[in-house]
């Protein structure tokens with residue numbers, strides 16, 4: 001398989017594979033990627049300002065989704081920009097959501113698995129430490145809630161539900177468009 005075929009299967013927009021290494025005994029695949037020619041829009045991770053010139057670059061290594069039985073590591077060239085506001089700052093790369101050694105879609109897969117299985121089960125499935133799974137899941141949930149908050153709440157409904165003599169009324173705030181409850185609270189007297 002040629003490097004451009006690896007590029008197609010990897011599917012990281014704007015990046016191409018320029019070197020690969022397959023270890024059949026260890027069942028590992030290592031891919032070295034860099035920006036495609038023409039992809040020179042660098043974004044400061046501090047303030048979002050755009051640059052075309054890089055200050056320097058470093059290699060970062062992240063675990064990505066497996067390819068069949070092969071555990072996959074991507075070695076990626078990450079640039080730093082000289083930002084007038086933030087100083088020397090690393091560029092923003094969509095596939096690298098944090099400083100942890102995992103790609104975004106790997107973290108998404110772990111986060112998704114955590115929705116329907118225990119941390120221990122997910123840790124076994126991905127061969128990660130339980131503490132690592134918890135950290136990934138937390139970042140996954142934070143990203144999820146950050147994108148949700150951007151959706152403008154067009155119509156909000158407030159209901160009071162009678163919960164019996166002890167609890168009395170519970171206030172429920174919900175999104176009228178989706179019917180999704182957003183907040184519960186007990187009315188204080």
Ligand SMILES: [Zn+2]
Pocket residue numbers: 044045046047048049083084085086087089
């Ligand atoms: Zn900046």
